[in-house]
Amino acid sequence: MTLIKHELKQGQATLLIWTSVIGFMLAACILIYPEMGTQMSDVGSMFAEMGSFSAAFGMDRLNFGEFMGFFGVECGNVLGLGGAFFSALLGISVLAKEEKEQTAEFLLTHPISRRKTAAQKLVSVLLQIIILNIIVIAVTFISICMIGEEPEIRPLLLLFLAYFILQVETAAICFGISAFISQSGLGIGLGIAALFYFLNIIANLTEDAKFLKYITPFGYTESADIIADKCLKTEYLSVGLVLTALGIGIGFCRYCTKDIHS
Amino acid sequence: MDAIKTMSLTKYYGKSKGIEDMNLTIEQGDFFGFIGPNGAGKSTTIRTLLGLISPTSGNARILGMDIIKQREDILSQVGYMPSEASFYRNMRVRDVIKFSADLRHRDCSKEAGYLCGRLELDTSKKIRELSLGNRKKVSIICALQHNPELCILDEPTSGLDPLMQREFYAILEERNAKGTTIFVSSHILSEIQRYCRHAAVIREGRLLTSDTTENLGHTDTKRVRLRGVSSLPDLLHIKDVQTDGDSLSFLYGGKLDILLNTLAGLPLTDVSITEPDLEEIFMHYYIDTK
Numbered sequence: 407m408t409l410i411k412h413e414l415k416q417g418q419a420t421l422l423i424w425t426s427v428i429g430f431m432l433a434a435c436i437l438i439y440p441e442m443g444t445q446m447s448d449v450g451s452m453f454a455e456m457g458s459f460s461a462a463f464g465m466d467r468l469n470f471g472e473f474m475g476f477f478g479v480e481c482g483n484v485l486g487l488g489g490a491f492f493s494a495l496l497g498i499s500v501l502a503k504e505e506k507e508q509t510a511e512f513l514l515t516h517p518i519s520r521r522k523t524a525a526q527k528l529v530s531v532l533l534q535i536i537i538l539n540i541i542v543i544a545v546t547f548i549s550i551c552m553i554g555e556e557p558e559i560r561p562l563l564l565l566f567l568a569y570f571i572l573q574v575e576t577a578a579i580c581f582g583i584s585a586f587i588s589q590s591g592l593g594i595g596l597g598i599a600a601l602f603y604f605l606n607i608i609a610n611l612t613e614d615a616k617f618l619k620y621i622t623p624f625g626y627t628e629s630a631d632i633i634a635d636k637c638l639k640t641e642y643l644s645v646g647l648v649l650t651a652l653g654i655g656i657g658f659c660r661y662c663t664k665d666i667h668s
Numbered sequence: 669m670d671a672i673k674t675m676s677l678t679k680y681y682g683k684s685k686g687i688e689d690m691n692l693t694i695e696q697g698d699f700f701g702f703i704g705p706n707g708a709g710k711s712t713t714i715r716t717l718l719g720l721i722s723p724t725s726g727n728a729r730i731l732g733m734d735i736i737k738q739r740e741d742i743l744s745q746v747g748y749m750p751s752e753a754s755f756y757r758n759m760r761v762r763d764v765i766k767f768s769a770d771l772r773h774r775d776c777s778k779e780a781g782y783l784c785g786r787l788e789l790d791t792s793k794k795i796r797e798l799s800l801g802n803r804k805k806v807s808i809i810c811a812l813q814h815n816p817e818l819c820i821l822d823e824p825t826s827g828l829d830p831l832m833q834r835e836f837y838a839i840l841e842e843r844n845a846k847g848t849t850i851f852v853s854s855h856i857l858s859e860i861q862r863y864c865r866h867a868a869v870i871r872e873g874r875l876l877t878s879d880t881t882e883n884l885g886h887t888d889t890k891r892v893r894l895r896g897v898s899s900l901p902d903l904l905h906i907k908d909v910q911t912d913g914d915s916l917s918f919l920y921g922g923k924l925d926i927l928l929n930t931l932a933g934l935p936l937t938d939v940s941i942t943e944p945d946l947e948e949i950f951m952h953y954y955i956d957t958k
Contacts, residue, residue: 408770416756508754512810515718516771517744665721 409513409523413530417496425538428488429545435480436549439473462607467630473555478565478629485542485569486627490599493535493573497580497653498587498595500527501661505588510666520662528581528654535573539566561633568638572623575650576602582653585660588667620645669732671696671818671849672717676726679716686712687873690726694851694866696817699844701860701867701881702853709873710853711751714822718748731817744772747816751823751853753803755795761806762791768810776813783809786835800827808836818849825859837863861885861945891944892927893917896937901930908948919944 468475501524504510514523543566550557580595587594606624608615619625625642632638672694679686687709694700704710715721717728719739728735730742755764765784769776784791789805798806804827811819819840825833841863844850854860860867861881868878877884889907895915900906905922915938920927931939 408767408773412767416758507757508752509756511715511720511750511752512755512768513771514720515743515746515748515750516768517740518771519740663722666715667721 407526409518409526410530410533413500413527414533417530417534420495421534421537424488424492425541428485428492428538429542431484431488432481432542433545433549435484436477436546437553439476439555440553442476458611462610468633473550473557474561474633477557477562478633481546481565481569482627482629485566486572486624487599487603489535489538489569489573490576490602490623491596492538493531493577494580494595494599495592496531496534497577498584498591498598500531500581501584501657502587502589502591505666506590514666521658524585524658524661528657531577531581532574535570535577539570539573542566561636564632564636564638565627565629568627568632571643571646572627575623575646575653578650578653578657580653582655582657582660585657585664623649669696670694670729671698672728672730672851674713674717674726674728677713677716677723677728678725679712679721680724685709685873686721687716687870690870690873690875692868692875692878694849696731696849697844697847699840699850699863699865700852701864702851702870703855703857703860703867704853704870705855708870710870711822712873713870714748714820714853718743718746718820745817747811747814747819749804749807749811749819749821749824751826753800753807753827755803755806757796758794760792760794761789761798764795764806765791765809765813769813772814774814776815779815780809780813783812783839786839787832801829801832804828805832808839812839812843815843816848819843819851821850821852823854824852825854825856833859858945885943885945887944889919889921889944890924890927891917891942891948892920893938893940893942894931894934894936895939897934901934903927903930919948 468478499506504513514520546566576599580591580598583594583598584591602622602624605618605622606628609618609622609625610628619628619639619642623646626639626646628639670693672692674690674692677690677692678688690709690713692713702710702713712721716723717730717735719735719742722736731745733742735742759767765780766777769780783789784805787805787808789802789809793802795803795806804824808824811821821840825836828836837859840850840852850864852860852864864881866879867881867884869876869884893915894901894917897916898911898914900909900916900918903920903922903926905920907919907921909916909918927941
């Protein structure tokens with residue numbers, strides 16, 4: 407518990423900034439919707455007819471004239487990308503930062519096993535992701551109430567659930583990598599998040615690259631699918647869960663046996 | 669029971685040697701010095717003992733416990749002061765000290781307060797505002813506040829001013845008098861000679877010798893200082909010659925009667941023959957074994 411509290415305290419500024427930025431951008435997008443909505447029928451068809459560009463963002467299958475269609479695309483970019491970056495940064499630095507800041511020697515010579523250290527650090531990452539999501543979901547619902555929209559709840563919650571799982575998966579993979587590095591891995595973390603995002607865009611563009619959806623967690627957060635099917639694609643999701651477990655497992659194995667250098 | 673006992677402890681970093689075949693025994697209640705030049709393997713030994721790095725082969729026991737299997741139990745009874753005093757930069761001193769105590773599930777506020785007072789440490793400052801000396805003080809408090817049975821201190825005095833060094837050793841001597849085993853690594857021989865009862869010398873990853881500091885300082889070699897002559901007397905077994913105007917000094921490792929007979933024929937105005945200090949022995953004998 408001590409280490410969880412310590413980690414949350416150390417990360418509170420970062421959490422506050424990312425939560426505010428993502429929450430603010432989501433709220434701003436929702437609040438401008440009524441104004442855009444009136445022009446949306448024209449814009450929507452235009453968006454839908456931009457060929458592969460539309461397909462890349464799933465806009466060919468979403469109705470921009472409806473709130474959920476608009477929210478699906480907008481939410482996908484703000485919460486999807488923002489959340490992925492945030493969780494990648496958390497995951498990649500959670501173990502490695504102790505060696506980078508040269509605090510590992512201090513921390514690990516206290517009577518706390520490596521396994522407990524890694525476990526408490528992982529829990530703190532999950533807690534920070536949960537806190538961000540709770541606040542972002544609350545902000546979204548308040549904003550939706552403010553503009554008087556009454557969207558279907560199930561796909562909306564499924565979208566948030568999918569993004570939450572995406573963040574957990576990204577954090578878990580980065581956590582695994584974090585156990586191997588002793589320098590700042592920010593570049594690696596951001597690179598992985600961006601790579602996942604672009605893999606999904608490529609998968610949307612051509613049928614040949616569809617298999618990429620199995621690799622990237624953005625495969626199961628595709629809002630067009632979620633809104634149409636009202637469920638998450640289990641084939642993509644199950645691969646994601648396996649990758650999550652692998653990231654965590656490898657991270658633990660490595661961290662429990664690695665040499666900590668000064 | 670021994671406080672520390674290493675059995676053929678060996679650590680290789682890939683192909684390069686950290687320590688090799690280290691057999692070191694430190695009794696409980698001892699004040700033990702661990703001497704060696706930088707890069708000799710002092711920190712590697714300590715970091716292996718504390719489980720920061722795992723040994724390539726061999727084993728060790730601390731307070732009778734296995735360093736690999738009983739790491740947590742060992743760490744709860746050990747206070748460690750790393751050579752680099754690095755902490756969470758944005759935390760306040762008192763929060764770091766409290767965090768360290770919390771990780772041990774102990775309330776050490778009373779002892780921490782006492783030590784902060786003695787070391788004159790301002791606990792309201794942030795770590796990033798501290799000088800190396802003050803960070804060292806934080807390190808000392810984190811290593812001592814829980815009254816450990818064994819203190820392992822890696823180059824503890826670097827960065828501390830002479831007054832603080834004295835205060836620090838005074839605290840260690842008080843702890844030692846109450847039964848705490850003290851294990852200090854250093855490359856400063858004078859402090860080892862002054863405070864430690866036993867010492868071990870390590871070089872290039874190997875233990876050269878382990879004995880009482882008195883025996884280590886006592887050799888057949890003498891430091892001879894002469895005044896009134898400017899050229900070296902005709903003697904064998906002479907090392908480390910230093911000249912300064914009409915005086916000169918050298919280490920002499922031969923027979924004493926030959927030395928005295930030779931000196932008797934010289935126009936000396938002053939002469940002194942003393943035991944060399946550990947530093948000289950270290951510099952001129954262990955380095956010569958290269």
